[in-house]
Amino acid sequence: MELEGLKRTMKVVEDMGVTLSDTTTDRHVQVRKYLRENKGHINHWFDSWHVAKSVKTKLTTLWKKRGCEKVAKWTQSISNHLYFCAATSEGDGDLVEQKWLSVLNHITNKHEGHGEKFPSCTHGPIERDWIKEGSKAHKELQLLLGKKRLVTDIRKLSPVDQTSGLEAHHKIVCQFAPKFVSFSYAVMKQRINLAALHTCSNAGRAQAITRDGQLRYSLSYPKYKGGKHIVKPVMEECSYDYIDDLNTELIRLRKTYNSHRKAQDAAHKLYISPPPLSSGASHVLKSDAILAHRSRFSGQ
Ligand SMILES: [Zn+2]
Known part of the structure; x- marks a missing residue:
């Protein structure tokens, strides 16, 4: 679904004559493969929130290990550090990598000698519950935070755009088109338009x-804060001005199509459903499939 959504969205945008230079997504495996193989000219960045969430989950498992208890106090700082790396490096992969790995020095109270591009930490004098260099906790953190696959992805953290705005929009889509109700293609499309x-x-x-x-x-007190609070700004009341525009459009259409039949014919032309995703699968005879299934599970 994610890959198909990306393909269709990119097509719509490209058909409008827009040249895409950059895109920011989560680390979905099929999406990465598709962009690498088919859209090599587009810079593919990863959303910091998704990467930070995955690192945090791994740290939460780690601090439960004997000898790694101190990691608990460092989890939030390490997650903040990830956002700092992404936001302050203008997409320079080497710089992001050196900043990221500097945290393995920093936690042992070593604040210099991180690398050519990021020689020393930028903070002033601080006092923390430092982790001893070479201790079990330190070794485990080196394995986890320095893992090649993670570092490769950290190098591609989006310097500017994050997907949080899009995710906020998805919540609004869920209000207009609740997931527990099944809508036809035409109805779904109109509900998504309303959400937009x-x-x-x-x-x-x-x-x-x-x-x-x-x-x-x-x-x-969100669940992910584990009993801690967050402060959120309260925004002004929502605007529903677009309803007036919709009413004006409704009256215009009523005048244009003066019978229900005419309106229906026009609407059908607008909302032609694309074939379902499963239509691309190779079809087999049901009786053959059942026969093959039975022989596989009967041990014969
Ligand atoms: Zn430091």
């Missing part, structure tokens, strides 16, 4: 203000 109108009408909303002119915030 809502997102566009409400992009860049300002933060709400209290009666005495202070910025409004809310506190929440």
Whole structure:
């Protein structure tokens, strides 16, 4: 689904005459392969949040090992460090890599000699619960954070664009088209269009203000914080201005197509369903498939 979505979206954009130079996605295996083999001219970046989440999950498993308890106190800092590497290196792979690996020195209270491009840490004097160089925790962290596959992906962390805006939009799509209801292609497409109108009408909303002119915030305790809180800005009320535009369009269409039949014919031309994804599979006779299934599981 992810790959098919990417292919179709890229086609729509390219058909509009837009030249794509960069794209940011998660680390989906098929998407990586497709972009590498078919869209080599596009810089493929990875979204920091997805990479940070995977590193955090691995660190959470690690700190439960005997001798690695100190890793717990470092998990959030290491995750923050990943965002710092991505945001401050302008996509320079070597620089990102040296910054990332410098954390293995930093946690042992060593703040210099990281590499040519990033010789020393940028922070001032600090006091932390340092991890002893060569200790079990340090060795395990070297294995985990210095793993070749992870470092290769860290080098391609997106310097600018992140997918969080898109994910916020997906939440809005779920409001207009709940996942537990099955819609036909035409209905789904219109619901997605409505969600897009809502997102566009409400992009860049300002933060709400209290009666005495202070910025409004809310506190929440999300599961991923493990009992800790986060402070979120409260935004202004949503706008539904687009409903007026839709009503105007509705009246225009009512005048253009003066009978239900005419309107239906016009709509059918607009929403032609593409073939289902399974139509590309090679079809077999059901009786043959059952026969093969039975002989495989009967031990004969
Ligand atoms: Zn340091």
